[in-house]
Amino acid sequence: MKKIHIILLVLVAGSIAVLMSFLKTSSTYDTIETAMAKPGKFVHLMAKLDKTQPIEYDAVKNPNFLSFTAVDSTGKSMKVIYRNAKPDNLELSDKLVLKGKYTDGLFDCQDIQTKCPSKYKEEQAKGGTHPGNIPQSK
Amino acid sequence: MDYIGEQLLPGQLGHFFIILSMVAALLASVAYFLSAQAKNPGDENAWKKLGRIAFLTQVFSIFAVFGLLFYIIHNHLFEYHYAWKHSSRSLELKYLLSCFWEGQEGSFLLWSACHAILGSILIKRSGQWEAPVMSVLSITQFALATMVAGLYIFGWKMGSNPFILLRDSGVFDNAPAMHVNFDINQPVRPDYLQSVTDGNDLNPLLQNYWMVIHPPFLFMGFASTTIPFAFAMAGLWKKQYGEWTKPALPWALFSAAVLGVGIMMGGMWAYESLTFGGYWAWDPVENASLVPWMIGISGIHTLLIYRHSGHSLRATYLFFILSFGFVLYSTFLTRSGILGEASVHAFTDLGMNWQLSAFLFAFTIPPLIYFARNYRKIPSVQQEENISSREFWIFIGALVFFLSAIVIIGQTSTPVLNKVLGTNIAPPEDAEFSYNSIQIYVAIIVAALTAFSQYLRYKDTPRAFFWKKMLIPGIITLVFCALFLLLGDIKYDRKGPVFNGSIWLAVFCSIYTIVANFSYIWLGLKGKLRLSGGSVAHVGFGMVLLGILISSSNKDILSNNIGGIPAPLAEGENPRENLTLIKDMTANMGRYSLTYLGDSAHPKKEQWYYKIRVKSNDGKEDFVLMPNAFVNYKGNEGLMANPDARHYWDHDVFAYITSVPNPDNAKDTASFKPYTRKPGDSLFYSNGYIVINELKRRDSVPEDLFGKEGFLYELPLTIHSKTGSIYTVTTHLANAKTGYFALPDTVPSESLVLQLQKVNPDQTMELGVKESGAVMKYVTLKAYRYPMIRLLWYGVWITAIGILISMVHRIRMNRRKSQEQTV
Numbered sequence: 039m040k041k042i043h044i045i046l047l048v049l050v051a052g053s054i055a056v057l058m059s060f061l062k063t064s065s066t067y068d069t070i071e072t073a074m075a076k077p078g079k080f081v082h083l084m085a086k087l088d089k090t091q092p093i094e095y096d097a098v099k100n101p102n103f104l105s106f107t108a109v110d111s112t113g114k115s116m117k118v119i120y121r122n123a124k125p126d127n128l129e130l131s132d133k134l135v136l137k138g139k140y141t142d143g144l145f146d147c148q149d150i151q152t153k154c155p156s157k158y159k160e161e162q163a164k165g166g167t168h169p170g171n172i173p174q175s176k
Numbered sequence: 177m178d179y180i181g182e183q184l185l186p187g188q189l190g191h192f193f194i195i196l197s198m199v200a201a202l203l204a205s206v207a208y209f210l211s212a213q214a215k216n217p218g219d220e221n222a223w224k225k226l227g228r229i230a231f232l233t234q235v236f237s238i239f240a241v242f243g244l245l246f247y248i249i250h251n252h253l254f255e256y257h258y259a260w261k262h263s264s265r266s267l268e269l270k271y272l273l274s275c276f277w278e279g280q281e282g283s284f285l286l287w288s289a290c291h292a293i294l295g296s297i298l299i300k301r302s303g304q305w306e307a308p309v310m311s312v313l314s315i316t317q318f319a320l321a322t323m324v325a326g327l328y329i330f331g332w333k334m335g336s337n338p339f340i341l342l343r344d345s346g347v348f349d350n351a352p353a354m355h356v357n358f359d360i361n362q363p364v365r366p367d368y369l370q371s372v373t374d375g376n377d378l379n380p381l382l383q384n385y386w387m388v389i390h391p392p393f394l395f396m397g398f399a400s401t402t403i404p405f406a407f408a409m410a411g412l413w414k415k416q417y418g419e420w421t422k423p424a425l426p427w428a429l430f431s432a433a434v435l436g437v438g439i440m441m442g443g444m445w446a447y448e449s450l451t452f453g454g455y456w457a458w459d460p461v462e463n464a465s466l467v468p469w470m471i472g473i474s475g476i477h478t479l480l481i482y483r484h485s486g487h488s489l490r491a492t493y494l495f496f497i498l499s500f501g502f503v504l505y506s507t508f509l510t511r512s513g514i515l516g517e518a519s520v521h522a523f524t525d526l527g528m529n530w531q532l533s534a535f536l537f538a539f540t541i542p543p544l545i546y547f548a549r550n551y552r553k554i555p556s557v558q559q560e561e562n563i564s565s566r567e568f569w570i571f572i573g574a575l576v577f578f579l580s581a582i583v584i585i586g587q588t589s590t591p592v593l594n595k596v597l598g599t600n601i602a603p604p605e606d607a608e609f610s611y612n613s614i615q616i617y618v619a620i621i622v623a624a625l626t627a628f629s630q631y632l633r634y635k636d637t638p639r640a641f642f643w644k645k646m647l648i649p650g651i652i653t654l655v656f657c658a659l660f661l662l663l664g665d666i667k668y669d670r671k672g673p674v675f676n677g678s679i680w681l682a683v684f685c686s687i688y689t690i691v692a693n694f695s696y697i698w699l700g701l702k703g704k705l706r707l708s709g710g711s712v713a714h715v716g717f718g719m720v721l722l723g724i725l726i727s728s729s730n731k732d733i734l735s736n737n738i739g740g741i742p743a744p745l746a747e748g749e750n751p752r753e754n755l756t757l758i759k760d761m762t763a764n765m766g767r768y769s770l771t772y773l774g775d776s777a778h779p780k781k782e783q784w785y786y787k788i789r790v791k792s793n794d795g796k797e798d799f800v801l802m803p804n805a806f807v808n809y810k811g812n813e814g815l816m817a818n819p820d821a822r823h824y825w826d827h828d829v830f831a832y833i834t835s836v837p838n839p840d841n842a843k844d845t846a847s848f849k850p851y852t853r854k855p856g857d858s859l860f861y862s863n864g865y866i867v868i869n870e871l872k873r874r875d876s877v878p879e880d881l882f883g884k885e886g887f888l889y890e891l892p893l894t895i896h897s898k899t900g901s902i903y904t905v906t907t908h909l910a911n912a913k914t915g916y917f918a919l920p921d922t923v924p925s926e927s928l929v930l931q932l933q934k935v936n937p938d939q940t941m942e943l944g945v946k947e948s949g950a951v952m953k954y955v956t957l958k959a960y961r962y963p964m965i966r967l968l969w970y971g972v973w974i975t976a977i978g979i980l981i982s983m984v985h986r987i988r989m990n991r992r993k994s995q996e997q998t999v
Contacts, residue, residue, distance in 0.1 A: 040560045040561075041560065041561075041563065041568075042560070042561060042568065042571060042572075045572060045575075046575065049575055049576065049579055050579065052579075053579045053580075053582060053583050056583055056614055057583055057586045057587070060583075060586075060587055060604070060610055060614075061601065063604040063605075063610060064590065064601045064602060064603065064604050065602045065603065065604055065605060066600045066601070066602050067600055067602045080604075080605040081602070082602040082603075089900070091900075092896060092900045092901065092902045093899070093900040093901055093902075094901060094902045094903075095835075095901055096901065096903050096923070096925055097754075097756050097835045097837075097925055097954065097956040098756055098758070098924040098925060098954055099903070101752075101754040101755065101756040101834070101835060101956040102752030102753070102754050106900075121752055122752065122753070122754060123754040123834035123835050123956055123958075124835060126815040126816060126817070127815075129899070129900070137605075148605075
C-alpha cells in the first residue's frame with residue numbers, strides 16, 4: 039500500500055468521524071409539547087405568533103427584551119422571551135422558527151427566524167391589502 | 177375576449193425564442209455528437225457545421241429572450257407577471273437588471289446566456305475538441321432551456337415561462353374585483369389593466385449595486401464549471417484520457433477566478449446590505465456555491481500534478497465531474513424550497529422539484545458511472561510519489577480541500593436527509609461554530625501546505641536545496657509572527673483555549689503563506705510576474721484567510737448595552753448588542769461615542785436615512801454613518817434595514833438600525849388632557865388603552881426633600897397599544913414642602929406622557945394624558961467594528977488576478993505547443 043493511500047484512508051475516516059460528531063451536536067425540530075418534554079435542551083421550535091396575545095417590546099426601556107406568545111400547529115401556546123431587538127417582520131410572519139431552550143415555563147429564545155408568506159401567497163390571502171395595487175374586494 | 181391596453185407581441189416572441197433555443201440546443205448537441213462519432217472527415221465536418229449553426233441560433237435566441245424580457249421590465253408592462261412581480265415604476269434604472277435575476281426564470285436565463293458566451297468562444301478556440309465538448313455543453317443548454325420552457329406535456333408542466341401573463345398566472349383567482357361582475361368564476365375584466373397601476377417592486381434588500389453585478393459573476397462562475405467537466409467527458413469519450421487536460425486547464429482557472437469573485441461579491445452584498453453583521457454565515461445558500469469552487473480548486477491542483485508528474489489524473493476526473501455536479505446540486509438545494517427552515521434566504525418553490533432533481537441526476541449519475549467504467553483505462557503511475565516531491569504535498573492539500581468541501585456540503589444537506597430518510601435533524605445550537613470548529617484546521621493545514629510546497633520540486637527535492645530556499649521566508653515569517661504576538665491580538669476566547677489557540681496557529685500559517693509565496697516570486701521565479709500566477713494567487717489566498725481570521729475573531733460590538741442609556745439589565749445578564757439612541761443624547765460606548773442626529777427621507781420611497789455620529793474617544797475618528805431602512809415599505813408593516821459602514825485602511829465601523837418608533841404614532845396634542853378615573857378603570861388614547869392599577873401611598877420619604885408632612889403617591893399604569901405592545905410605567909404625585917407636584921412618566925415609543933395630577937378623597941383621581949410627536953425621537957441599532965476586513969477584500973482580488981495570470985500563461989503555452997506541432 040502506498041503512503042498516499044494510507045493518508046487517503048486516514049483523511050476519509052477523519053471526515054466521516056467529523057460528520058458523525060456533527061450529527062451528535064445537532065438539535066431537533068420540535069412542537070411546543072415536545073420542546074417542553076426536554077427542558078434545558080436546545081431545540082428548533084416550529085410555531086407562529088399568537089396574534090391574540092400582546093407583544094411586549096419597548097426599545098427605549100430595553101432594546102434587548104422582547105416577549106410574546108407562540109402557538110403551534112397543535113394549538114398549544116407558550117410564552118417566549120427573546121433578549122434581542124424585535125425582528126422587523128414579526129407581526130407579518132406566518133411561521134416562526136424559534137431557536138432556544140424551554141426553561142421554567144418560558145421559551146428562552148436565542149434566535150428567531152421569521153418566515154413571511156411569499157408575496158405571491160399574500161395576494162391570495164383574503165382581505166389583505168395588496169402591495170401590488172390589485173384590489174382584493176369590492 | 178380582448179383585453180384593453182395589453183401588448184402581447186413581446187411575450188409571444190419571447191416564448192417563441194425560448195422554444196427555439198431549446199430545439200436548437202438539442203439539435204446542436206445531436207449534430208456535435210454525430211460529428212464526434214463520425215468515421216470520415218467529410219461527415220465530421222458536415223455535422224460540425226450543422227452543430228455550429230444550431231448552437232449559434234441558440235445563442236441568438238437566448239439574447240433575444242433576454243432583450244425582450246428587459247423590454248417588458250423597462251417599459252413596465254405589468255400585463256406580464258414577471259414585470260409585475262419583480263419591478264415597479266419607482267425603481268431606478270440600475271436595478272432593472274436585478275429584477276431580472278430576482279426571479280428563478282431570469283437566473284436560469286442568465287446561466288444559459290453565460291453558457292452561450294463560453295460556447296461561442298469554444299467554437300472558435302477548442303479545435304479538435306470542439307465536437308465532443310460542445311455536444312456536452314449543448315445538452316446542458318437544452319436542460320436549462322427546459323427550465324423556462326413553460327410547456328405542458330400530457331398535463332405535466334415543464335419549466336416556468338417568464339413571459340406568462342398576469343391574468344394567466346393565478347394571481348387574480350381570489351381577487352373578485354378583477355373579474356366580470358365581481359365573480360371569480362367569471363372571466364377577468366377586459367379593462368383589468370387599468371387597476372394594475374404598479375408592480376410589486378424588487379425586494380428592498382436586493383436594491384444594492386452588488387446585486388446588479390454579483391449574479392452575473394456567480395452564474396458565469398457556475399456556467400464555467402461545465403467546461404472542464406465537458407472536457408473530462410470528451411477525454412473519456414474520445415479515449416484521449418490525458419490530452420484534454422491541456423486545453424481544459426485555462427478554463428478551469430477562469431472558472432475558479434470568476435466563481436471565487438462571484439461568491440465573495442455575494443459576501444460583500446451581505447456585508448453591506450444584510451443585517452446579520454458579517455459577510456459569511458455558513459448559510460446553506462452560501463455553502464452550496466462555495467463547495468463547487470473548492471472542488472474546482474482541488475481539480476486544478478491535481479491537474480497540475482498530472483501535467484508535471486503523470487500522477488492524479490483519476491482524481492482530476494473525479495473533481496471536475498463533482499465540481500459541476502455540485503453546481504447542479506446547489507441549484508437543486510436553493511431552488512426546490514427543500515431548505516425551508518434551514519436558510520434565511522427565502523426561495524419560493526416553483527413546483528419544479530421533479531424537473532430539478534431529474535436535471536441533477538441526469539448530469540451526475542451517468543458521468544460518474546461512465547468514469548467508474550473507464551477508471552482502469554485512465555493512465556496512472558505505478559511508482560509511488562516521493563515524500564520529498566511537490567506532487568505528494570499538493571495532492572494532500574487538494575485532498576484536504578476536497579474533503580473539507582464534502583464535510584461542508586454534508587452539514588448543509590441535513591434538510592435533504594430529513595426529507596429522504598424522515599429524520600429530524602436541525603442545526604446545532606451554534607451553527608456557525610459547527611463549521612468554524614472544523615474548517616479552522618483545514619485552514620491551518622492548507623495554509624501551511626500552500627506555503628512550503630512551491631519550494632519543493634516535482635518528483636524529488638534535494639534536502640539541502642529545500643532548506644536553503646526555505647531559510648529566508650522562514651525567518652521573515654518568524655519576525656512577522658513575533659510582531660503579531662507583540663502588537664496584535666486575538667480576542668476570541670468564547671469557545672475555550674483550544675479554539676483560541678487554533679486561531680493563533682491559523683494566523684501564523686496564513687502569514688507564512690503570504691510571506692513564503694511572496695518570496696517565491698523572487699526566490700523561485702526570479703521576479704517573472706508572468707510565470708508567478710500561482711504564487712500571486714496563493715498570496716491572495718493567505719490574505720483572505722488572515723482577513724477572515726482577524727476580522728471575525730476581533731469583531732468589536734460597539735453597541736454593547738452597558739449603562740448610560742436607560743436599558744436596565746438584570747443582574748448577571750450579558751450586555752446585549754442592541755442599543756437605543758435618543759436623539760441628540762450621546763451614548764459613550766468605551767472606545768466610541770454614538771449620537772443620533774436625525775433622519776431624512778428618500779424623495780420617492782418609504783426609505784429613511786438615519787444620521788448617526790460616531791466619534792472615537794481618542795479623537796482620531798469622527799464621522800457620520802447613514803444606515804437606512806425601509807419603513808412600512810409598500811404596505812408591508814415593519815422595517816428592512818441596510819447597514820452603512822465607514823472604511824479605514826485597517827478597520828471598518830459598521831452600523832444598522834434594528835428598531836425605530838412607529839411613524840404612525842407621531843401625532844401631537846400638546847397639552848395634558850385630564851381624565852377622572854379610579855383604580856381598575858381604563859381609558860383610551862389614540863393608539864390603544866391604559867389600565868389604571870392600584871394606587872399606593874408612601875409615607876416613608878426622605879424628610880429633607882419632602883418635609884415632615886410629605887408623602888408620595890405611586891400609580892402604576894399598564895399601557896396596551898393596539899400594535900400589541902404592553903408597557904408599564906409608574907407616575908408619581910408628591911406632596912412636598914412646596915405643595916403637590918406631579919412627576920410625569922413617558923412611554924416614548926407610543927409618544928405618550930402620563931401624569932397623576934390629583935387624588936380625590938373618594939379614591940378617584942385625575943390623570944393627565946399628553947400625546948406628542950415631539951416626545952422623543954430614537955433609533956435602536958447595532959454597531960460593530962471590523963478590523964482588517966480590507967485584507968479579505970484585497971485578498972480576493974489578488975487571488976483572482978493571480979489565477980488569471982496563470983490562465984493567460986497557460987493559454988500562451990498551449991498556443992506555442994500547437995504551433996510547434998504544426999511546424
